[in-house]
Amino acid sequence: MNNTTYNTKDVEKIIDKLETKLSITQIIQLITKLCSKNEYGEQQLLNLLIHRRIFKQKKIAIVDSLIFEKLSETKYINIKTKFTQYFGQGIIKLENNLKIDYQPLQDLLITKQFQEADKLTQQYLCELAGLNKLNTRTWLYFTDISTIPSEDLLYIDILWKTYSQEKFGFSIQRNIWLNNNSNWTIFWQKIGWTIQDIPCRYPNEFIWDTNAPKGHLPLFNQLRGIQVLSALFEHNAWQAIND
Template sequence: MTTKYNIKNDELIDILITRLIIKNKNITSLDKIIFTKLENIKLQHINKKLNKIFPNGIEKFQKSITINYEPLQTLLIKQNFQEADKLTQQYLCQLANLQNKSTRKWLYFTDIFLLPADDLFIIDLLWQIYSNEQFGFFIQRKIWKKNNKNWDIFLNKIGWTNKGIMKRYPNDFIWTINAPKGHLPLFNQLRGTQVLSYLFEHHVWKEYDNN
């Protein structure tokens, strides 16, 4: 499977993502012009991206993020998915304040409540946009729900298990765009599915569900 882009239009979307999300700049007249130009193109994949990034339009767009996600954006644009996955896990631990409280590098289910909705939204958005909706937590959640929240079926569908046995990190996982849908980002399942279950129930996904 190959990822196809309309370069000029995607570059304009990158400008909006970088300015308004990564650098958290105030919306300018130029941003509005770019948004209107893209909106009027009437290409399905462009309109789909705009609706995902700006579900309520550019005028009402407002996100308050605590981390600079430009390094993640750069890795995803280059399709360096393994390093992007590592960085994503670091971000999640940072957002849960683990770096200040302990030396562990994984989340407990109680940590999920500490993840700010806007930051989680942006991390997932970057994964979805730069993988053409192949990867991302929300993509995983959709697969999970589609299979009646059956964890065995879900883990097999996204390629994390083989005949019910968890694959070994990192060599057994696929770090290219040709991986199964929802394969990335990874989440530590050695301690069970409770943490991922809480992540899938995070209130941030209601913003997707309602649009």
């Protein structure tokens, strides 16, 4: 009985700590510790995720994606059933006013099918820019970028960030670019799009998992020049993040 009481209090302390500002490493350590408490620990993790995402509707954070990733592998039937009930389609709620249904992208990112997710992302961007199936052009001009709705661009970005432990996404790439004084040569090197200053060849020289450098995905064709990506990084959507 005393041991159960101790474990309960210990779990409560960990749950409280997960609501504070922590590094990714610290969050993973706490989640791992909770899961060592067997089913009870995982149940409390699920309760925390439901509380944050469903009841409080807090802004998505790295702690949510890490808990989601861990619970998606649960071996406990009761937890799996409840987890699927609440988060069977992911932890990002897709709004009805978006131009596109992004559930297929969310599904690919949840299952870490990053190469397919990258292809679909490029398809979505072309569609958002007004290029339909009748248009033979399957790439974007820099003049197309401003026509992409901010809300849709932000949703694509948050999906990539959420299911990559904040390693991938346009805003991640943009921050790397800005932090290096908008120097494209350094930027390509940082995100792993060049090898000894030579552009990587698609698809084999790119890395399609989270072992890739930060900002490695999604891809953009830098061989067409920097104007398109520059326009993307200067899109009005990012003001919503900065404000």
